[in-house]
Amino acid sequence: MKQLLEFIPLILFFVVYKLAGIREAAVTLIIATIIQMIILKIKYGKIGQQQLVMGVAVVFFGTLTAYFNExxxxxxxxxxxxxxxxxxxxxxxxxxxxxxxxxxxxxxxxxxxxxxxxxxxxxxxxxxxxxxxxxxxxxxxxxxxxxxxxxxxxxxxxxxxxxxxxxxxxxxxxxxxxxxxxxxxxxxxx
Structure with missing residues (x-):
């Protein structure tokens, strides 16, 4: 379950990118990653260090991607x-x-x-x-x-x-x- 949960934001990013474009995909990735982190915290009581690094990086670089549409x-x-x-x-x-x-x-x-x-x-x-x-x-x-x-x-x-x-x-x-x-x-x- 945990491994599947980690790939959901990526799959959503892929689908939205193919259907709507970069900006929409980046926003979807950010939102899905934040939701993923919340679910991990609720379900497992903590967020692993690797997941936290990835989550922060996704939010930071995803925000830049969405803002500049690049x-x-x-x-x-x-x-x-x-x-x-x-x-x-x-x-x-x-x-x-x-x-x-x-x-x-x-x-x-x-x-x-x-x-x-x-x-x-x-x-x-x-x-x-x-x-x-x-x-x-x-x-x-x-x-x-x-x-x-x-x-x-x-x-x-x-x-x-x-x-x-x-x-x-x-x-x-x-x-x-x-x-x-x-x-x-x-x-x-x-």
Whole structure:
């Protein structure tokens, strides 16, 4: 439910952009993001730091986009946010010896330290790739292609990165020892 809620403002932005234009889409994005934040606060009791950063960035850059009727502001929002995410991961790891990926996921799963280090760097690289791809598409392709990329391309890239992460960490997850009692085992005990 929470993940679906995070994509609703983006989908609404996409639909309104295709039907009505940039200004209307930006206003829709801002309103939907504010409503999303309120729902997250009510339903989960808090808003995560990543969601808060994204929400503030959407409202700020969305307001500039709506006011100037210029999509460039939202294009830069994507670049800046992904650059910030990459920087925060890398600075926390190499500057403060803290692995933010482990802080985010460490409560749910237990992994060796070396795996957390690789995951932290891997996600930082992923954010840098998203940032660079966004720059290329926003600067050298049409606004329509950028909106399609922002809506579906980054989502697809995130899903692929999440799948790769899952495949990578699977071998490091603790294995549960379940003994299965078969009919032969029961007969041998008699």
């Amino acid at each position: 999509l460039e502001f939202l294009k830069w929002k994507v670049t800046i946010v992904y650059a910030l995410f990459a920087l925060v991961l890398l600075i926390s790891q190499f500057g403060f010896k803290k692995l933010l990926i482990q802080k985010l996921l460490g409560k749910e799963i237990s992994l060796p330290e070396a795996v957390w280090v690789k995951l932290n760097v891997g996600w930082a690289i992923f954010f840098i790739i998203c940032m660079l791809v966004n720059i290329v598409i926003s600067q050298f392709f049409s606004d329509d292609i950028w909106v399609d990329f922002k809506t579906f391309g980054i989502l697809t890239m995130t899903i692929v990165a999440s799948l790769i992460t899952g495949i990578y960490i699977y071998r490091y997850l603790p294995k549960e020892n379940h003994s299965v009692t078969t009919q032969d085992d029961l007969q041998n005990k008699k």
